Amino acid sequence: MAEEKIAVDLSCVQISASGTEEDDVVDPWNVTSKSQTGIDYEKLIKRFGSSKIDEAVIERFEKLTGQRAHPFLRRGIFFSHRDLNTILTAHEQKKPFYLYTGRGPSSAAMHLGHLIPFIFTKWLQDVFDVPLVIQLTDDEKTLWKDIKVEEALKLSQENMKDIIAVGFDPEKTFIFSDLDFIGKCPAFYQNMVRIQKCVTFNQVKGIFGFGDSDVIGKISFPSIQASPSFSTSFPFIFGNAKLPCLIPCAIDQDPYFRMTRDVAPRIGMPKPALMHSTFFPALQGAQTKMSASDENTAIYLDDSPKKIKTKINKYAFSGGCATVEEHREKGGNCDVDISYQYLTFFLEDDEKLAQIKQDYSSGAMLTGELKKELITLLTALVGEHQKRRAQVTPEVIRQFTEIRKLKYNYS
Amino acid sequence: MAEEKIAVDLSCVQISASGTEEDDVVDPWNVTSKSQTGIDYEKLIKRFGSSKIDEAVIERFEKLTGQRAHPFLRRGIFFSHRDLNTILTAHEQKKPFYLYTGRGPSSAAMHLGHLIPFIFTKWLQDVFDVPLVIQLTDDEKTLWKDIKVEEALKLSQENMKDIIAVGFDPEKTFIFSDLDFIGKCPAFYQNMVRIQKCVTFNQVKGIFGFGDSDVIGKISFPSIQASPSFSTSFPFIFGNAKLPCLIPCAIDQDPYFRMTRDVAPRIGMPKPALMHSTFFPALQGAQTKMSASDENTAIYLDDSPKKIKTKINKYAFSGGCATVEEHREKGGNCDVDISYQYLTFFLEDDEKLAQIKQDYSSGAMLTGELKKELITLLTALVGEHQKRRAQVTPEVIRQFTEIRKLKYNYS
Numbered sequence: 001m002a003e004e005k006i007a008v009d010l011s012c013v014q015i016s017a018s019g020t021e022e023d024d025v026v027d028p029w030n031v032t033s034k035s036q037t038g039i040d041y042e043k044l045i046k047r048f049g050s051s052k053i054d055e056a057v058i059e060r061f062e063k064l065t066g067q068r069a070h071p072f073l074r075r076g077i078f079f080s081h082r083d084l085n086t087i088l089t090a091h092e093q094k095k096p097f098y099l100y101t102g103r104g105p106s107s108a109a110m111h112l113g114h115l116i117p118f119i120f121t122k123w124l125q126d127v128f129d130v131p132l133v134i135q136l137t138d139d140e141k142t143l144w145k146d147i148k149v150e151e152a153l154k155l156s157q158e159n160m161k162d163i164i165a166v167g168f169d170p171e172k173t174f175i176f177s178d179l180d181f182i183g184k185c186p187a188f189y190q191n192m193v194r195i196q197k198c199v200t201f202n203q204v205k206g207i208f209g210f211g212d213s214d215v216i217g218k219i220s221f222p223s224i225q226a227s228p229s230f231s232t233s234f235p236f237i238f239g240n241a242k243l244p245c246l247i248p249c250a251i252d253q254d255p256y257f258r259m260t261r262d263v264a265p266r267i268g269m270p271k272p273a274l275m276h277s278t279f280f281p282a283l284q285g286a287q288t289k290m291s292a293s294d295e296n297t298a299i300y301l302d303d304s305p306k307k308i309k310t311k312i313n314k315y316a317f318s319g320g321c322a323t324v325e326e327h328r329e330k331g332g333n334c335d336v337d338i339s340y341q342y343l344t345f346f347l348e349d350d351e352k353l354a355q356i357k358q359d360y361s362s363g364a365m366l367t368g369e370l371k372k373e374l375i376t377l378l379t380a381l382v383g384e385h386q387k388r389r390a391q392v393t394p395e396v397i398r399q400f401t402e403i404r405k406l407k408y409n410y411s
Numbered sequence: 412m413a414e415e416k417i418a419v420d421l422s423c424v425q426i427s428a429s430g431t432e433e434d435d436v437v438d439p440w441n442v443t444s445k446s447q448t449g450i451d452y453e454k455l456i457k458r459f460g461s462s463k464i465d466e467a468v469i470e471r472f473e474k475l476t477g478q479r480a481h482p483f484l485r486r487g488i489f490f491s492h493r494d495l496n497t498i499l500t501a502h503e504q505k506k507p508f509y510l511y512t513g514r515g516p517s518s519a520a521m522h523l524g525h526l527i528p529f530i531f532t533k534w535l536q537d538v539f540d541v542p543l544v545i546q547l548t549d550d551e552k553t554l555w556k557d558i559k560v561e562e563a564l565k566l567s568q569e570n571m572k573d574i575i576a577v578g579f580d581p582e583k584t585f586i587f588s589d590l591d592f593i594g595k596c597p598a599f600y601q602n603m604v605r606i607q608k609c610v611t612f613n614q615v616k617g618i619f620g621f622g623d624s625d626v627i628g629k630i631s632f633p634s635i636q637a638s639p640s641f642s643t644s645f646p647f648i649f650g651n652a653k654l655p656c657l658i659p660c661a662i663d664q665d666p667y668f669r670m671t672r673d674v675a676p677r678i679g680m681p682k683p684a685l686m687h688s689t690f691f692p693a694l695q696g697a698q699t700k701m702s703a704s705d706e707n708t709a710i711y712l713d714d715s716p717k718k719i720k721t722k723i724n725k726y727a728f729s730g731g732c733a734t735v736e737e738h739r740e741k742g743g744n745c746d747v748d749i750s751y752q753y754l755t756f757f758l759e760d761d762e763k764l765a766q767i768k769q770d771y772s773s774g775a776m777l778t779g780e781l782k783k784e785l786i787t788l789l790t791a792l793v794g795e796h797q798k799r800r801a802q803v804t805p806e807v808i809r810q811f812t813e814i815r816k817l818k819y820n821y822s
Contacts, residue, residue, distance in 0.1 A: 139604050149601045179601055186594030190560045193550050193590065196628025201612065204627055216615055217607025220631035 038286030083273035102135035105155035111298035113280030229272035251276035320367035331363035449697030494684035513546035516566035522709035524691030637671035640683035652821040662687035731778035742774035
């Protein structure tokens with residue numbers, strides 16, 4: 001999709017003078033980097049005009065919540081934000097806000113990378129005790145992929161099981177699929193129209209790289225991903241309250257919310273705040289995002305222990321040296337080693353992680369030993385996820401998707 | 412809106428070689444003609460590629476229904492069609508079909524011209540005994556005009572009163588406003604997405620003349636006017652049945668349904684059939700359609716008897732001569748006389764109409780006398796409409812708009 005690349009190049013030109021053909025490509029449909037260490041996130045912050053989540057922000061977080069920051073924060077996985085301080089100030093002043101995140105259900109099985117925003121969002125919900133809305137953009141998948149409406153609805157149901165298995169509380173969380181919910185909530189559709197009235201084709205062309213041969217559903221879709229950013233889209237939860245919204249998401253989704261933030265004041269609503277995550281790397285290396293269409297690029301949440309072991313041993317890109325002798329002498333490179341990268345996401349014990357880094361870098365730990373650590377960790381993590389997912393009956397899904405008031409009251 | 416004119420010019424080039432700068436402009440937002448007798452409808456049939464409603468069609472109509480054709484048919488007011496014979500054959504074979512028409516509620520008061528499709532649709536429903544769905548595109552009005560969502564919803568309610576006052580039967584008729592109903596029917600939204608997936612920006616640019624600076628809501632709107640053409644958008648009425656649809660409408664709405672007919676086979680649905688009406692002329696003459704923004708161009712359904720009298724006497728363009736003497740000698744021109752034109756719409760008595768034509772053309776009848784005939788007719792017609800409208804309580808509106816089964820059964 002050449003047009004999307006052009007769009008990103010244009011945004012480089014607009015935002016920083018450093019954009020060249022060598023730039024990483026990051027938009028909702030393409031994430032590619034030519035560097036073995038993956039996307040240059042510092043550069044991306046400049047290009048997108050967002051703010052870095054630095055030590056000061058993390059400290060404020062910890063002070064306000066009285067909790068140690070989540071590993072995703074401490075380790076720079078959620079690395080960038082927009083207006084996060086507004087949300088923290090609201091919380092400090094005991095003013096309400098809410099969380100919004102989502103997923104495009106392009107396949108029945110989700111992989112580890114898909115869990116990242118949900119794990120982090122659950123943590124945010126736990127420490128702030130606020131409502132959360134989760135959007136499944138099955139309409140988007142119908143429009144972009146060779147997926148029929150009926151099939152997309154089924155994928156939403158399957159993905160909901162994985163999302164619910166992360167551990168959300170139905171008293172605090174509303175989950176919806178667009179193809180089902182939009183036809184059940186006039187206020188949501190009305191906000192879609194309000195947003196669609198504020199955005200021109202020229203704008204979505206610039207932001208998303210849409211072209212004249214794109215179908216009209218794609219062109220108006222950004223309004224649908226924007227709508228949950230406004231509390232008035234969910235009157236059954238928020239009444240008439242106009243609450244600020246915090247959106248944790250991977251940074252490739254930022255274009256949708258830059259657009260949303262432009263629209264917000266024009267429809268009398270607060271701009272949503274954002275927290276952006278880095279990308280979870282493919283087993284083959286950090287140059288690309290994992291692909292749902294090549295199952296060997298990712299650990300899936302329904303993979304068996306045997307499959308996890310084989311995938312990691314066979315495909316996880318190694319930062320080690322070619323021979324044991326050379327490795328003992330020179331040590332491994334954690335910056336490109338995928339097994340180590342995965343541990344930074346899922347090994348909660350900071351000390352153990354630091355020890356592994358030291359041992360692998362020095363050559364004391366071999367690639368096989370490092371991979372064994374990861375296999376043990378992920379086998380347990382995925383196994384527990386599968387157990388929780390098996391508990392998610394249609395009745396449990398109904399508890400999350402039913403149009404209803406949550407446990408919070410708004411005037 | 413120069414772009415729309417270009418679009419129409421393009422369609423001239425494509426469909427007939429006769430398109431020139433002198434052509435009438437007919438699209439959903441512009442209807443203008445340089446001729447005093449108004450739009451050249453014969454030419455329009457060729458340009459749009461539709462079929463003429465000729466004597467043979469009218470005879471078949473009468474034979475099938477056992478009823479004399481409605482004056483709008485006999486007098487060429489519904490003059491053009493697409494696939495009408497398919498519908499008539501279905502009826503002949505006792506196969507079900509349904510009717511769909513609609514209105515864009517841009518003002519609280521409707522005028523006489525707005526009644527034409529509803530009067531004719533009611534007649535069709537009476538003679539065929541089939542379900543009818545009526546769409547109020549208040550979302551369109553929000554997107555195109557300086558009208559807020561809340562205001563558009565109110566205009567829909569007001570217009571529903573006028574539509575219901577035409578005499579529809581709530582057991583056979585479902586009336587809906589987009590801003591209200593789309594958020595209450597997942598099947599409707601799902602059909603919108605199916606249609607949006609089949610139409611590119613290039614296509615709506617060609618059909619409707621949309622440009623890069625148009626808002627994204629306009630660009631995807633045609634899918635919303637297309638959706639009621641498919642019976643699967645109303646599962647509460649039709650179950651899973653895929654019924655053919657007949658759409659009576661003014662011919663300026665044809666572009667929407669040309670698009671819809673292209674999409675239909677791609678989503679496994681029958682193409683809607685159409686019956687097109689001419690435009691009800693403005694008081695000032697047939698060069699333009701009546702304008703809701705200039706109240707003196709039209710007789711409104713809430714006009715008082717005094718206002719009707721004043722408007723007709725003061726503004727109705729006369730085909731008479733400058734002096735009584737000249738008129739007696741040369742006679743009047745019925746082809747351009749608006750009072751006579753209005754009588755062709757509303758005076759049911761064919762003989763009386765013929766007599767008036769003869770008398771006015773010969774000079775035996777003066778303009779003042781002709782206008783008096785029209786004033787008497789319209790004062791009664793509007794007065795009766797107002798009485799019926801006064802009976803339309805919120806409870807009556809609810810009977811028509813409630814999501815429910817109609818009196819028909821489908822397997």
